[in-house]
Amino acid sequence: MSDLTRAVQVMGKAQLGVELSDEDAAAITAFLGALTQRVPANYSAPTPFPDTPRE
Numbered sequence: 377m378s379d380l381t382r383a384v385q386v387m388g389k390a391q392l393g394v395e396l397s398d399e400d401a402a403a404i405t406a407f408l409g410a411l412t413q414r415v416p417a418n419y420s421a422p423t424p425f426p427d428t429p430r431e
């Protein structure tokens with residue numbers, strides 16, 4: 377699915393059984409966009425706990 381707003385509407389129906397309006401889907405899409413940013417250059421992933429299974 378190439379349109380995130382449409383994907384949000386489909387997931388609302390599939391997972392919640394709710395028909396999301398275009399406005400509600402656009403608001404959710406805007407929220408999701410606000411969560412996206414570049415990973416800082418100095419970021420390093422945390423070391424897993426010793427008992428964490430490896431894939």
